[in-house]
Amino acid sequence: MTDTTETGPGALAGPVSDEQFVDALPKVELHVHLEGSMLPGTVLALARRHQVDDIPTTEAALREWYAFKDFNHFLEVYRTAVKVLRDEDDFALLARETALGLAAQNVRYAEIYFTPYIHAMRGVPIEDVFAGVERGRAEAYAATGIDIRWITDIPGGLPGADMRMVAERTVEYATTYGGTGVIGIGVGGAEVGVPRPQFAEAFAAARQAGLRSIPHAGETSGARTVWDSIEHLGADRIGHGIRSLDDPALIERLRTDRIPLDVSPTSNLRTGVVADYASHPLPTLIAEGVPVSLNSDDPPMFGTTLRDEYLHALRDLGLSRATVAELAAAAVHHSFLTPDRKEALLAEQRAAVAAALAAEG
Numbered sequence: 001m002t003d004t005t006e007t008g009p010g011a012l013a014g015p016v017s018d019e020q021f022v023d024a025l026p027k028v029e030l031h032v033h034l035e036g037s038m039l040p041g042t043v044l045a046l047a048r049r050h051q052v053d054d055i056p057t058t059e060a061a062l063r064e065w066y067a068f069k070d071f072n073h074f075l076e077v078y079r080t081a082v083k084v085l086r087d088e089d090d091f092a093l094l095a096r097e098t099a100l101g102l103a104a105q106n107v108r109y110a111e112i113y114f115t116p117y118i119h120a121m122r123g124v125p126i127e128d129v130f131a132g133v134e135r136g137r138a139e140a141y142a143a144t145g146i147d148i149r150w151i152t153d154i155p156g157g158l159p160g161a162d163m164r165m166v167a168e169r170t171v172e173y174a175t176t177y178g179g180t181g182v183i184g185i186g187v188g189g190a191e192v193g194v195p196r197p198q199f200a201e202a203f204a205a206a207r208q209a210g211l212r213s214i215p216h217a218g219e220t221s222g223a224r225t226v227w228d229s230i231e232h233l234g235a236d237r238i239g240h241g242i243r244s245l246d247d248p249a250l251i252e253r254l255r256t257d258r259i260p261l262d263v264s265p266t267s268n269l270r271t272g273v274v275a276d277y278a279s280h281p282l283p284t285l286i287a288e289g290v291p292v293s294l295n296s297d298d299p300p301m302f303g304t305t306l307r308d309e310y311l312h313a314l315r316d317l318g319l320s321r322a323t324v325a326e327l328a329a330a331a332v333h334h335s336f337l338t339p340d341r342k343e344a345l346l347a348e349q350r351a352a353v354a355a356a357l358a359a360e361g
């Protein structure tokens with residue numbers, strides 16, 4: 001369990017800092033990539049252990065490597081970085097560290113993307129990938145009580161790949177090896193030149209098997225990709241979706257059908273799809289009544305954490321504490337937790353907000 005003696009509601013008295021406010025809020029993370037969560041020290045250690053030589057060898061060089069020229073450059077670096085993941089132990093370590101890092105931020109539940117195909121295509125036995133991530137998930141749960149679930153993700157736009165085959169394989173992996181850990185199917189990576197309708201059959205098969213549909217769309221391409229994700233992939237939520245604002249009819253659809261967008265502001269800045277915090281569309285999406293939550297995406301690669309995203313929302317996006325608390329509650333509502341677990345978490349969030357207000361008197 002997270003230690004609540006310092007950050008819990010009871011500890012606050014007097015003015016409450018933004019950090020104290022954010023730390024006291026029990027949080028849910030809905031959009032974070034496992035492979036994009038490798039800590040710098042872990043990337044360096046695994047690269048050394050497996051003698052992967054096209055990876056920077058110091059933390060400073062790694063930080064420079066993570067200065068992305070644009071979204072495609074980000075994807076290139078991402079596909080190179082994952083080469084350090086070679087065996088079951090690597091995946092167990094990554095899953096455990098990622099979950100523990102979230103637990104340390106008072107995150108209680110997370111739905112985490114990972115992309116089995118990009119490991120299988122490098123020759124990592126797929127059984128080892130799943131055994132590893134499941135082991136790490138169990139270890140983190142035993143240590144902290146954090147509950148994580150997987151969204152297996154189809155890598156959109158792999159250079160030279162037959163996308164339908166990649167999609168079919170990903171669904172097959174998820175349904176064969178996923179056990180109880182996998183709750184959803186996604187598609188990520190490139191959007192431009194990767195029309196979503198080609199994934200309709202794969203998504204239908206996954207949904208048939210009980211998985212939720214959580215595609216990326218409207219991050220690097222426009223409203224069309226979001227429409228396609230709703231109409232052809234049966235999207236339960238949309239990863240990013242910020243370009244939905246290009247089309248008022250789509251905004252209306254998201255609002256009335258309550259299709260949530262999982263928004264990651266710092267990611268959008270670091271991949272160059274949004275210029276700066278001041279022009280980030282999250283406040284507009286909230287004002288339009290679109291269901292949204294706040295997420296970290298690929299935290300070490302983007303120099304952020306979920307905690308930082310909440311702080312940026314307060315300080316750089318101009319959102320009030322009340323609105324930020326609503327975003328935290330929205331993440332609970334938009335998650336695939338059971339209704340009673342949602343109720344319990346929402347009650348804890350309300351208690352944390354009330355305690356912060358009471359402390360300030």
Ligand SMILES: O=c1[nH]cnc2c1ncn2[C@@H]1O[C@H](CO)[C@@H](O)[C@H]1O
Nearest residue numbers: 033115153154155156188189297298
């Ligand atoms: O912010 C993101 N947007 C889109 N795709 C992403 C992002 N972060 C990681 N990926 C990953 O890039 C893979 C391609 O090989 C995708 O499958 C996806 O998991």
